[in-house]
Each structure stands twice: as C-alpha cells, then as structure tokens.
Amino acid sequence: MNISLIAGFLLILYAAGSISYVFAFRGKKRYSTFSQYMRKSWPIFAPFNCLLYMATRKHAKGPVIDASYLKNIALLRSQWHVIRAEAISLHQSGQLRETSQPGSAGFHDLGFRTFYKHGWMKFYLKWYGKTHRSAIRLCPETTRILEQLPWIHGAMFSILPPGAELSLHSDPLACSLRYHLGLKTPNSDNCKIIIDGRTMAWRDGQDFVFDETYPHSAINASDQDRVILMCDVERPMHLTGRLINHLYMLIARGMLVPNTSEDEKGAISRLFELIDPVRQAGTELKRRKRIIYKFIKHTLNFGLLGLLLYVTYLAMRSLEIAISAAFT
Numbered sequence: 001m002n003i004s005l006i007a008g009f010l011l012i013l014y015a016a017g018s019i020s021y022v023f024a025f026r027g028k029k030r031y032s033t034f035s036q037y038m039r040k041s042w043p044i045f046a047p048f049n050c051l052l053y054m055a056t057r058k059h060a061k062g063p064v065i066d067a068s069y070l071k072n073i074a075l076l077r078s079q080w081h082v083i084r085a086e087a088i089s090l091h092q093s094g095q096l097r098e099t100s101q102p103g104s105a106g107f108h109d110l111g112f113r114t115f116y117k118h119g120w121m122k123f124y125l126k127w128y129g130k131t132h133r134s135a136i137r138l139c140p141e142t143t144r145i146l147e148q149l150p151w152i153h154g155a156m157f158s159i160l161p162p163g164a165e166l167s168l169h170s171d172p173l174a175c176s177l178r179y180h181l182g183l184k185t186p187n188s189d190n191c192k193i194i195i196d197g198r199t200m201a202w203r204d205g206q207d208f209v210f211d212e213t214y215p216h217s218a219i220n221a222s223d224q225d226r227v228i229l230m231c232d233v234e235r236p237m238h239l240t241g242r243l244i245n246h247l248y249m250l251i252a253r254g255m256l257v258p259n260t261s262e263d264e265k266g267a268i269s270r271l272f273e274l275i276d277p278v279r280q281a282g283t284e285l286k287r288r289k290r291i292i293y294k295f296i297k298h299t300l301n302f303g304l305l306g307l308l309l310y311v312t313y314l315a316m317r318s319l320e321i322a323i324s325a326a327f328t
Contacts (some may be wrong), residue, residue, distance in 0.1 A: 007316045012309065018047040022213075026053075026200040027063060027196040029215045031168065041215070042172035048248060049174035049213055055241020060177065063216075065209040067179060070151055070233060073207075076181065079145050080205045080229075084183040085321040087157045087227050095138065095259070096121040096159055105258045105265075108273040111172070118164045124263075125155040127256045128249060142229075153252070154232035157183075160191070161226075165219040171212035175233035175248045176219075178212040181205075183229055186222035192314035193218040202226055209233065 023037045024030070031037040053061075059069060067073055076083075090096060100116045107113075112122060113255035125135040125143055136143050146155055153176050160166070169180070185191060185202040192201040196214040210216070220226050232252075237245065257265030265273075286293040 003316070003320045005316075007319075008309070008313045015047045018050040019043045021050065021229065022046045027214050029168075029196045031215065038167075039139040040168060041170040045172045050245055052174045052237065052241050055237040055244070056081070057236040057238065060236040061137060063211055063214045064198050064200060065177065065211070067207045068314075069210045069236065070149075070179070070209070072149060073269070075148060077205070077207065078146065079141075080101055080181060080183065081147065083142045083181070083229055084204075084227075086142050087183050087229070090123055090138055090157060091121075091225070091227060092161060094150075096123045096157065099123055105261045105263065106278055108269060109257045110269060110272045111255055114169075115166060118166060119136075120163040120164060120166065121159040121161075122230075123157045124257060124259055126145075126152070127154045128253040129153075130264055132259055132264075133262045136260075146231075149248070151234035152179075152231045153234065153249070156230050158228050159225055159229040160218060160220045162220055162223050166217055167214050168217045170215050173248070173252055174211070174213045175245050175252055177209050177235050179207065179209050179229075179230040179233045181231075182206040184225065184227040186220070186224040186226060190221040191192050191219070191224075191226050191241075202228060223322065243250075258301050 022041065022043065023034060029162075031040060037043065059065070070076075098104055100121050101107060106122075106124070107116075109122075112120070122133050123135070124130060124137060126146055130142055131147065144151055180193075180200075180202065182202040182204045183197040185204055187203050189199075189201045192199050193210075193216060194200075195210045200208055200210070235241075235245070251268070254266040254268035256264060257269050258265050282293065285296075
C-alpha cells in the first residue's frame with residue numbers, strides 16, 4: 001500500500017471539503033456564483049483557515065464579536081481622541097493619499113490594492129512584529145499606545161471617502177480578527193459595513209471586532225470621510241490552533257508593506273512588486289482579448305494546481321521513505 005498516495009488523496013479531499021464548506025455552508029451570506037467566490041475569497045487559504053475555525057474559542061466564533069474580550073481594551077478606548085488627532089493631521093498632510101499613488105513605496109499592497117480604485121486610503125502603523133519607522137515619526141502617540149497592547153498584530157489608519165463602496169469580499173487569512181475603532185466618521189447609518197448580512201455603522205469612539213474571512217462589504221453614502229483605526233487582533237484559540245497559527249502568521253509577516261522608503265518591506269510584498277507588471281498586462285489582455293486571457297488563465301491555474309499536487313506527493317513520499325527507514 002502506497003501511504004504517500006493515500007495521504008495525498010486525503011489532503012486533496014480535505015482541501016476540496018474546506019473550499020466547499022466556506023462557499024456553501026459557512027455563515028449566512030453567500031457569493032452568487034462559485035466564480036465570484038474564487039475571485040473574492042482567496043479559496044486557496046480555506047484548508048488552513050478551517051483548521052483555525054475549529055480551534056477558535058466559542059465566544060469568538062461568529063461574524064461580529066464584542067471587543068470587550070481584548071485585554072486592557074479600556075486603554076485604547078480612553079485614548080481614541082489622541083489617536084484621532086494624529087490620524088486627522090496625517091490625512092490633512094496628504095500622507096495617506098500618497099501611499100496609494102503609483103510609484104509610491106506603499107503602492108504595491110497585495111492585500112488591499114483593489115480598494116485603491118474606490119478612493120480608499122491607508123497608512124500602516126505596525127504589521128506583525130514590525131512597527132513602521134514612518135509611523136513612529138509621524139504618529140508617536142498612537143504607536144506608543146499600540147505597543148502597550150501585544151494582542152494587536154497589525155494596525156493602520158483607513159479612510160473611506162464619500163460615495164465609495166467596497167463590494168462583497170473576504171480577507172484571505174484567518175490568523176487574526178479585525179478591530180475597527182471610529183475616529184472621524186459621519187456618525188450615520190449611511191456609512192456602514194455589512195458582515196455576513198449583519199450591518200454595523202461606524203461611530204466616533206465606538207468599536208467592534210469581526211471575522212474578516214466572512215463575506216463583507218462597505219459603503220459610505222454620506223458626504224464626509226470615514227476615518228478609523230483598523231487593527232488585526234488576536235484570534236482566541238485553543239493550544240492546537242495557537243501552534244498552527246504561529247506558523248501561519250509567517251505569511252502575514254511576509255506581506256509587510258511600507259508607507260515610505262524608510263520602512264521595511266516583506267518578502268511577499270517584494271515578490272508582488274516584481275510580478276505586478278505581469279498582472280497589469282493580464283488585466284489589459286482581459287480587456288482586449290478575453291478568450292485568449294481565459295485560456296492562459298485556466299492553463300496557468302491548472303498547471304499550478306498540478307504542480308502543487310505533485311509537490312505534495314513528493315513530500316508525502318519522502319516522509320514515507322523516512323518513516324520506513326527509521327523502522328527497518
């Protein structure tokens with residue numbers, strides 16, 4: 001019996017089951033088609049995310065969570081005016097707009113690049129173990145406050161301008177939960193985020209936590225900017241989940257994006273910057289010759305899938321040989 005083949009088959013079965021579960025059964029909100037799910041939900045991460053869903057503590061399961069579970073959250077809540085002042089000053093100086101401009105150090109952002117076309121802007125404060133030098137220089141009080149809260153893995157100021165709408169999407173990684181703190185908002189139900197069918201309107205000084213891997217959308221139908229502090233915060237999990245997550249967060253660390261040239265850049269962000277011209281060429285080909293684009297796209301997708309399965313088989317085969325050698 002070829003153990004590596006059986007193990008490979010079980011892995012494929014689990015991966016297919018995970019992708020199907022997230023698409024068809026998890027939560028209440030559904031993507032209208034599987035194609036939309038493929039484009040908007042990063043299904044390649046579903047097998048890893050499902051491991052963390054199973055390990056998540058009961059009180060933190062569900063699309064929206066009360067932020068009170070976060071240790072010493074009172075510090076952040078009590079200092080929101082201080083954070084707000086630095087965010088507004090930064091916005092007025094044009095620093096947030098600069099990071100979303102082509103050619104800027106922060107333009108090539110794999111996780112959030114698709115929001116630029118809607119006028120969405122961001123300024124990173126810290127990201128999975130790294131506090132941005134530009135943030136320390138421009139937002140000293142905010143970074144000082146954040147450093148006192150170790151459960152904050154990543155943080156940024158985020159702006160959604162009047163009339164902007166972010167269509168239904170899901171974030172790729174379940175290694176954290178998402179925290180929003182209103183800083184300068186329209187204080188209106190016209191400015192809101194809808195998470196798995198549940199509507200949350202931003203208000204100054206008010207916060208909430210949600211699982212960003214659920215389908216969600218956002219709209220600012222007011223005539224004012226929405227400015228918030230957006231953080232990746234600790235996902236409460238049992239020991240097994242924390243051990244898995246320790247490795248999983250290496251992906252997030254690799255997605256470190258600078259604000260300015262003085263900041264560090266993660267390995268994945270560097271790679272994305274190199275291949276982004278190819279992606280842009282693909283977008284142009286899609287616009288001009290859609291049939292050729294689809295042929296190339298599907299050929300590459302199936303080729304990458306085949307390569308992944310082959311690498312998995314080789315890994316299982318090597319493990320089988322190592323185990324056999326150890327017991328002979």
